[in-house]
Every structure is written in C-alpha cells, then in structure tokens.
Amino acid sequence: MNPRSVLRIARWETTRSAGDVDRRTAVAFVVVLLVIAALVPALVTYGPTPGEGIYRVGVDDDDDYRGVVAAEATLAAVDRAPSGVRTGDADLLVGDGGFVWADSAKGRASLAALRSATVAFNDRRMAREDNQSAAFPVVVTLTYADQSVSVTGQQTGDDAGADAGDQAGDTGDQTGDGTSDGTDGGTDDGTAGTEQPDSERDDDGSEAVSDLPSAPEGGLGGLLGDQQTGTPSSLSPPFPLRSLILAFAFLLPLNVVIQAYGSSVLAERINRRGEPLLVAPVSPADIVAGKTLPYLAGALALIAGIAVLVGAGPLAVAAVAPLAALFLAATFLGAMLARSYKELTFVTVTISVTLTAYAFVPAVFAEVHPIASISPLTVVVDSITGEGTTAGAFVLSTVPPALAATVMFGLGTGVYREEDMFTQRPIPAKLLDALAAPLDSRLRVGLWTALFMPFVFVTELFAVAVLFVAPVELSVPLLLGTVALVEEIAKSLHVYAGFERGRFPRTLRTSLVLGALSGAGFFLGEKLLLLTQLVGLPGIEVAQFAFSPSVVGLPPGVLLVAPLVLHVVTAGISAVGAARGRLEYVLAVLLAVLVHVAYNVAVVVGVA
Amino acid sequence: MISVRGLEKRYGSVTAVDGVSFDVEAGEVFGLVGPNGAGKTSTLKMLCGLVDPSAGTIEVNGFDAGDPEMRRALGFLPEESPLYDEMSPRSYLRFFADLYDVDRAAATERIDAALDRLDLDARDRPVGDFSKGMKRKVAIARSLVNDPDVLVYDEPASGLDPITTNTVVEFTRELADDGKTVVFSAHDLHHVESVCDRVAIMREGELAATGTLADIQAEYGRVEYRVFTDVPVADADPAGDRYETVVESMDDVERVRETTREAGGRVIDIRTRESTLEDVFLDVAGA
Numbered sequence: 083m084n085p086r087s088v089l090r091i092a093r094w095e096t097t098r099s100a101g102d103v104d105r106r107t108a109v110a111f112v113v114v115l116l117v118i119a120a121l122v123p124a125l126v127t128y129g130p131t132p133g134e135g136i137y138r139v140g141v142d143d144d145d146d147y148r149g150v151v152a153a154e155a156t157l158a159a160v161d162r163a164p165s166g167v168r169t170g171d172a173d174l175l176v177g178d179g180g181f182v183w184a185d186s187a188k189g190r191a192s193l194a195a196l197r198s199a200t201v202a203f204n205d206r207r208m209a210r211e212d213n214q215s216a217a218f219p220v221v222v223t224l225t226y227a228d229q230s231v232s233v234t235g236q237q238t239g240d241d242a243g244a245d246a247g248d249q250a251g252d253t254g255d256q257t258g259d260g261t262s263d264g265t266d267g268g269t270d271d272g273t274a275g276t277e278q279p280d281s282e283r284d285d286d287g288s289e290a291v292s293d294l295p296s297a298p299e300g301g302l303g304g305l306l307g308d309q310q311t312g313t314p315s316s317l318s319p320p321f322p323l324r325s326l327i328l329a330f331a332f333l334l335p336l337n338v339v340i341q342a343y344g345s346s347v348l349a350e351r352i353n354r355r356g357e358p359l360l361v362a363p364v365s366p367a368d369i370v371a372g373k374t375l376p377y378l379a380g381a382l383a384l385i386a387g388i389a390v391l392v393g394a395g396p397l398a399v400a401a402v403a404p405l406a407a408l409f410l411a412a413t414f415l416g417a418m419l420a421r422s423y424k425e426l427t428f429v430t431v432t433i434s435v436t437l438t439a440y441a442f443v444p445a446v447f448a449e450v451h452p453i454a455s456i457s458p459l460t461v462v463v464d465s466i467t468g469e470g471t472t473a474g475a476f477v478l479s480t481v482p483p484a485l486a487a488t489v490m491f492g493l494g495t496g497v498y499r500e501e502d503m504f505t506q507r508p509i510p511a512k513l514l515d516a517l518a519a520p521l522d523s524r525l526r527v528g529l530w531t532a533l534f535m536p537f538v539f540v541t542e543l544f545a546v547a548v549l550f551v552a553p554v555e556l557s558v559p560l561l562l563g564t565v566a567l568v569e570e571i572a573k574s575l576h577v578y579a580g581f582e583r584g585r586f587p588r589t590l591r592t593s594l595v596l597g598a599l600s601g602a603g604f605f606l607g608e609k610l611l612l613l614t615q616l617v618g619l620p621g622i623e624v625a626q627f628a629f630s631p632s633v634v635g636l637p638p639g640v641l642l643v644a645p646l647v648l649h650v651v652t653a654g655i656s657a658v659g660a661a662r663g664r665l666e667y668v669l670a671v672l673l674a675v676l677v678h679v680a681y682n683v684a685v686v687v688g689v690a
Numbered sequence: 691m692i693s694v695r696g697l698e699k700r701y702g703s704v705t706a707v708d709g710v711s712f713d714v715e716a717g718e719v720f721g722l723v724g725p726n727g728a729g730k731t732s733t734l735k736m737l738c739g740l741v742d743p744s745a746g747t748i749e750v751n752g753f754d755a756g757d758p759e760m761r762r763a764l765g766f767l768p769e770e771s772p773l774y775d776e777m778s779p780r781s782y783l784r785f786f787a788d789l790y791d792v793d794r795a796a797a798t799e800r801i802d803a804a805l806d807r808l809d810l811d812a813r814d815r816p817v818g819d820f821s822k823g824m825k826r827k828v829a830i831a832r833s834l835v836n837d838p839d840v841l842v843y844d845e846p847a848s849g850l851d852p853i854t855t856n857t858v859v860e861f862t863r864e865l866a867d868d869g870k871t872v873v874f875s876a877h878d879l880h881h882v883e884s885v886c887d888r889v890a891i892m893r894e895g896e897l898a899a900t901g902t903l904a905d906i907q908a909e910y911g912r913v914e915y916r917v918f919t920d921v922p923v924a925d926a927d928p929a930g931d932r933y934e935t936v937v938e939s940m941d942d943v944e945r946v947r948e949t950t951r952e953a954g955g956r957v958i959d960i961r962t963r964e965s966t967l968e969d970v971f972l973d974v975a976g977a
Contacts, residue, residue, distance in 0.1 A: 363761040
C-alpha cells in the first residue's frame with residue numbers, strides 16, 4: 083500500500099463527497115448534529131427519569147421512609163390506607179407492622195426499589211457526617227464462590243440486604259446481620275406479601291430495615307434463577323441505565339456515516355465511474371483505504387466528540403474505534419455486493435441492526451456479568467461510570483471486531499476489480515466471487531479458514547449473549563447446534579466458492595486435501611478462543627459449552643488431537659459435497675453439522 | 691511498443707477473446723473493428739491492465755500489462771465517460787494528475803493545453819451540467835494528464851454528434867502526429883479509415899484480418915465487373931432496357947462477351963467497382 087496514494091485518494095474523496103452535498107443541506111446537517119449533541123447529554127442528565135413514580139408507596143407523612151420515597155424518582159408516595167395494596171392504590175405499604183406489598187412482580191420490584199433507595203438515602207446522610215470513619219466503617223466480607231451466575235446473584239443479594247438493614251432510619255442498625263429470611267411472603271389469600279421485622283422498632287419509632295425481605299429479584303438471582311422477572315432498579319449492582327443510554331449515543335453517528343460511505347462505494351460502481359481509477363497506477367487496496375479513510379476519521383472524530391460530551395475517556399474511544407471499523411467494513415463489503423441503491427439500503431439496515439444488537443445487548447449486563455465484556459460499549463459504560471476495564475476485557479471487546487473488519491475489507495478489496503465491480507450479478511454469486519478471489523493456492527484455503535475465526539468468534543459470542551439467560555436445558559442444545567453450524571459453514575463456504583469458480587479441480591483427492599487444510603486452519607485459528615479465558619467467560623455454564631467443551635475431563639493427548647480430527651473430518655465431508663454441486667454441498671454441510679454436534683454432545687456428556 | 695501474444699479471455703463457459711496476437715509500433719494508430727461482441731473491448735481492457743487475461747501475454751512499453759510502470763505510460767478512455775457530476779473538469783483532472791505524480795505546474799499547463807485543443811471552455815462548472823460531447827472531451831483530457839506514450843481508446847466517438855465526432859477524430863490524428871501510439875476500437879469505419887495506419891478486424895473473439903487498409907483490401911477486397919448487354923444471357927438481370935451481368939474477373943468478362951455475340955447481341959458497357967472497407971468489413975467480420 084502506498085501512503086501517498088492513499089492520502090491523495092482520501093483527500094479527493096473528501097472533496098468529492100463535500101461536493102455531493104449542497105451548502106444548505108450541509109448547514110442543516112451540522113445544525114441538527116449540534117442540537118443532538120447538546121440535547122442528548124442534557125436529556126440524559128436532566129430529563130425525566132425512566133419509570134418516574136412507577137412504584138406507589140403508601141407511607142405516612144411523619145414516617146422516616148417518607149424522605150426516602152421523596153428522594154427516589156421511581157417511588158411515589160401515596161396515602162397509607164390499610165387496604166391500599168388490595169385495592170390497587172399502592173404497590174407497597176410502609177407501616178407499623180413492617181411492609182406489605184402486592185404479590186406481584188411490581189409489588190416485589192417496589193420493595194427492591196425502596197430498599198435500594200434506602201441504601202442511597204442513608205449513604206447520602208452518612209456522607210454528611212463529620213466523622214467519616216464512623217460513618218463508613220470498613221467491613222470486609224469474604225465469600226468464596228464459583229464464577230457462576232447463580233452464586234454471584236445470591237452473593238450480591240445478601241450484601242445488598244445487609245447494607246440496607248445496617249443504615250436504615252435515623253438511628254440505623256449498624257449491627258444488622260443482613261441476612262434474609264424470606265423471599266415470598268405470600269399470605270394465605272395470595273393477594274399480598276407481608277413481612278414482620280425481626281428487630282425491634284427503634285426508639286424514635288422508625289423501623290430498621292435489616293429485616294426487609296431479600297427480594298427474590300435482587301441481584302442476578304432474579305434474572306437467572308427461578309424468578310425470571312425483575313426491573314432495572316432491582317438489579318444489584320444497579321443497572322447502569324444512564325451510562326448505557328450515553329454509550330448508545332456512540333452508535334448513532336456510525337449509522338449515519340455508513341450511509342454516506344456505502345453510497346460513495348456504490349457510486350463508484352454505478353455507470354462504471356470507478357473504472358478510470360482502476361487504470362491509474364494505484365492498487366485496489368490504495369483505493370479502498372483512501373476512500374475509507376475520511377469516513378473512518380469522521381466516525382472517530384464524532385466518537386471523540388461524543389466521548390467529551392458524555393464524559394467518557396480515551397479508552398472508550400479506543401474501544402469503539404474497532405466497532406466503527408467493523409461498521410465500515412461490513413458496509414464496504416455490502417456495497418461491493420449490492421446491485422442498486424435499493425439493495426444497499428437493505429444491506430446498511432441489516433448491518434445497523436445486527437452490529438447495534440451485537441454491541442448493545444451484551445453491554446446491558448455491564449457491571450453485572452462477564453458476558454458484557456464482549457461489547458466495546460461496556461468499556462464505554464465503565465469509562466463513564468468510572469469503573470475500571472481490565473486488559474483482558476478490553477482485548478476481548480476490541481480484537482474480534484477489529485479482526486472481523488480486517489477480513490471484511492480484505493474480501494471486499496478482492497472483488498474491487500473491473501470484472502466484479504461493474505457486473506449486475508446476484509449478491510450470492512458475487513459473494514462467491516469474493517470468497518474465491520483470494521484462493522490462489524490450496525494452502526490459502528487453510529489460511530482463509532483461520533481468518534474467518536473472528537466471524538465465528540463474534541457469532542458465537544453473540545449466541546452466548548443471547549442464550550445465556552435461557553434455561554440450560556434449552557440454551558445448551560441450541561448453542562451446540564449453532565456453534566456446529568457456524569463452524570462448519572466457516573470451514574467450507576470458501577471451499578465451495580473455490581470449486582464453483584473453477585479454482586480447483588472437482589476431484590475427490592482435491593476435496594479431501596482442501597478439507598484437511600481447512601480443518602487444520604480452523605484448528606489453529608480456534609486458538610483465538612483462548613481470549614475468552616482472559617475474562618473468565620467459560621465460567622458461564624453455557625459459554626463453557628461454546629468455547630471450551632473439551633477442556634475438562636479428557637486426557638491431554640485426546641485434548642490435542644480430538645478437535646483437530648473433528649475439524650479435518652467435518653471439513654472433508656463438506657468439501658466432498660462442495661466439489662459436486664450446490665445441493666450436494668448443502669447436504670454435506672448438514673452431515674458435517676450432525677457429526678460436529680455428536681462430537682460436542684459426546685464431549686459434554688464426558689465432561690458431565 | 692505493444693506486443694500481444696496468444697491473448698485469451700474466458701468468462702465462465704464464454705470465450706470473449708480467443709488467441710489474439712498483434713503488434714503495434716511506436717507512433718502508430720491501430721484500429722480494432724468488429725461487430726458487437728467480437729471481443730474488442732475485452733482486448734482493450736486487457737491491454738491496459740483492467741482485466742486479467744485467461745491466457746497469453748501483453749507487453750506495453752517493455753512492461754507487462756497491469757504493471758504500475760505500464761500504467762504510468764498509458765492513457766485509457768473507456769467507452770462511456772464515467773465522471774463525477776459534482777466536480778469541475780479542472781478539479782477532476784488535477785486529482786488524476788496527482789495520482790500520476792504530475793507536479794502542480796505541469797498538471798495545470800497540461801490540463802489547459804488539452805482542454806484548449808479540445809475547445810472546452812467551461813472548466814470550473816460541475817460536469818453534471820455538461821452535454822455528452824463535453825463530458826467526452828473531459829474524459830479524453832483525463833487520458834492525457836500523465837502525458838502517456840500509449841493511448842487506448844474504446845469507441846472514442848461513440849454516440850457523439852457529427853461535429854464533436856469530427857473534433858475527436860482530428861484530435862486522435864493529432865495525437866498520433868505528436869508521436870503517441872494509439873490503439874482504439876470503433877464501429878464507424880470512416881473514422882477508422884481516416885485515422886488508422888493499420889487495422890485488425892475481430893470476429894467472435896478472433897482476429898479475422900490484420901494489416902494496413904490497402905493490404906486488407908488487396909487480400910480480402912475484390913473488383914466487380916458489371917457487363918451490360920442488349921440481349922439476355924445466362925445469369926443476366928434486367929436493368930432498364932439492358933441486361934446486367936456481374937462477374938469478378940476479366941476472363942469472365944470475355945466469356946460474357948463471347949456468349950452475347952453468339953446470341954446475336956453486343957456488349958454495350960462494362961463498369962468496374964472496387965470493394966470499400968465497409969464491404970471488406972462485412973465480408974470478413976461476417977456481419
């Protein structure tokens with residue numbers, strides 16, 4: 083790649099793109115951007131809180147909890163009529179006898195919200211004390227637990243209960259044991275739960291909250307355990323909603339940038355406008371890099387600006403940069419395959435939805451669960467909230483998208499040539515062209531299989547993120563099937579493309595050789611999955627089946643050879659089918675998936 | 691200057707160019723003619739490195755086709771004029787001059803000179819406002835910003851009005867007079883006839899004939915003799931109050947004369963007609 087040529091093309095692309103937009107439109111666009119930039123942080127900071135006043139708490143005006151309720155936006159104080167819960171006028175009653183709440187998800191959530199609000203209320207009060215050492219004595223609780231979801235949830239729920247009980251009311255019971263003695267509290271008639279406090283009412287008449295029932299939805303126990311209900315505020319540690327909304331702001335400009343970028347790439351292909359550039363003494367890589375650079379730089383500038391606005395640090399920008407590159411790479415490849423602006427619209431919308439989901443869904447669990455480390459937005463959230471990001475989490479969230487972007491740019495550049503750019507062939511045919519283009523030799527089959535690992539990795543991570551909340555009985559079989567399908571396609575699709583495009587002779591011997599090379603390439607590339615160890619992702623039960631099903635319970639020799647044999651055999655099966663035609667390829671892949679699933683099941687059973 | 695040997699291009703099961711070989715000397719204007727789908731454009735695209743050959747070799751100025759040094763020495767004009775509507779000719783041409791490492795002053799001088807010769811005054815208006823002929827002139831100017839030794843023009847006057855066509859034809863001849871080597875394809879045989887030193891006629895991906903116009907006409911052209919008689923003889927067609935017999939040699943003319951005399955008539959007139967390039971083209975190209 084020639085840097086001078088790249089910069090010249092980048093400068094030209096900037097000039098040309100600027101010429102695409104008339105001044106009025108440009109001014110309007112800048113004004114809209116500035117308004118959004120000014121409004122988003124303001125709305126998030128000062129705007130109405132999501133769920134404001136959704137939990138109605140019946141509490142007397144002179145009760146100590148009145149101040150707690152007033153200070154929490156999601157709580158609304160209502161008259162403490164004894165029948166309030168039954169009649170539906172209140173979700174929770176605070177009274178002499180303790181707490182009464184509706185036997186419903188909302189009732190339990192209101193109790194959890196009150197508990198969190200009480201903790202926050204007490205913290206604020208204690209922060210105003212002169213003697214901070216007395217106000218915040220150091221208490222160390224050591225709990226040894228597996229890094230499994232259910233254990234983590236139990237632990238956080240207990241801790242939260244202890245904290246709430248320790249400092250409730252004016253006096254605060256600083257010796258509260260923080261234990262939980264009930265979760266359901268249902269009455270016989272099933273309409274409401276009640277809880278009688280174990281501790282005595284304090285001298286001033288306030289209740290100690292140390293005996294607040296530990297709400298079942300507190301912590302991940304509610305999310306992942308028997309109770310599948312919960313609200314953001316019931317999570318402990320609290321759901322970082324504001325930070326997530328701010329993090330989401332990083333994705334918005336990327337969706338705008340890819341529209342402009344995709345149009346620019348497709349414009350080169352419409353009416354053969356890019357043809358003269360292909361004859362110039364510059365390589366396709368120079369052209370692609372030059373055309374991409376202004377958009378990448380623009381995206382990074384927007385991201386940096388947003389980071390400044392929302393208070394995120396440089397690490398957040400560094401984390402989102404590979405995501406921006408992935409947005410652009412996917413758009414580039416899509417624009418190289420699309421035949422019209424209509425198709426391009428479909429492509430960019432698909433990319434937006436898919437990548438936004440990939441980035442956002444895991445980030446929902448930021449500060450809650452290691453699965454969040456998949457997403458670069460988690461680094462943003464951590465940066466905004468001031469939580470640290472480990473090196474492993476940073477690598478896990480950034481390296482896969484960066485590698486996937488590189489491979490996508492490579493595939494797109496492979497078809498950045500006259501014969502592919504200006505033809506109106508169907509997208510699948512052009513995709514096969516792109517896959518077959520780099521296959522100059524048989525060895526390249528193995529190399530490209532290894533290069534596809536980022537896609538495999540990203541897809542499997544996403545599958546884990548989607549499935550890990552489901553019951554294991556459902557998620558594990560689904561994940562085993564998904565993993566097998568994704569991996570078998572990754573090992574064979576380019577082999578099929580190679581046969582279809584006449585790169586290799588359609589012989590049995592060639593098929594077996596290509597299958598062996600592809601399987602070996604996958605085996606080597608699979609070592610990328612060791613990245614998951616950096617953040618302890620295999621600690622999640624379902625992730626263990628995805629990323630390291632063979633780690634436990636097998637002798638070392640088998641550990642080394644079994645996966646290699648599996649990949650070579652299944653890739654060989656697919657390659658034999660690929661050499662014979664499309665239908666045979668599909669059937670062969672299905673057979674390979676079955677073999678793969680059988681292997682995985684055998685390993686899972688072995689592990690169990 | 692240009693050497694093409696055993697050139698082939700296959701698109702799947704279709705063979706677009708099949709075993710084409712020719713040479714073009716420096717300063718020569720070489721024309722490729724043939725019906726649509728004969729393989730002209732594919733040949734030109736392989737010549738300038740835009741399309742990879744399936745087989746065969748191409749050497750331009752001592753470099754293989756596609757070599758960056760070859761690209762620097764070559765100017766290409768595609769069949770269409772793919773420009774960027776929002777750019778002015780000047781900014782568009784400067785960008786390409788930049789890509790070819792032409793320094794700013796030389797680029798400005800070269801761009802102005804080319805546009806002057808092509809009689810294009812609107813140099814700072816968006817190209818989107820231009821007529822097809824004006825766009826063609828900008829595209830031709832682009833092919834010259836690097837002062838190439840070799841020019842490859844695909845249908846340079848395609849779709850233009852007669853006046854612009856004439857400008858482009860004359861300009862092509864001037865380029866050859868300046869010492870440029872020009873290879874171009876054309877449908878317009880008059881264009882070819884007025885500019886080309888040598889011509890290759892393509893048919894179904896193959897070269898059907900190559901040489902100077904005189905050589906081709908001598909080899910593939912023919913002379914017709916139209917013999918007019920006052921009595922009908924074998925193969926004669928009525929032509930007014932006379933009868934016309936077309937033959938292709940003087941021996942045949944003598945035979946007609948003898949037959950007419952035996953029938954009691956006489957030969958009134960004999961006219962000759964040589965094949966035009968168009969006749970040769972129709973014969974050789976099989977159009």
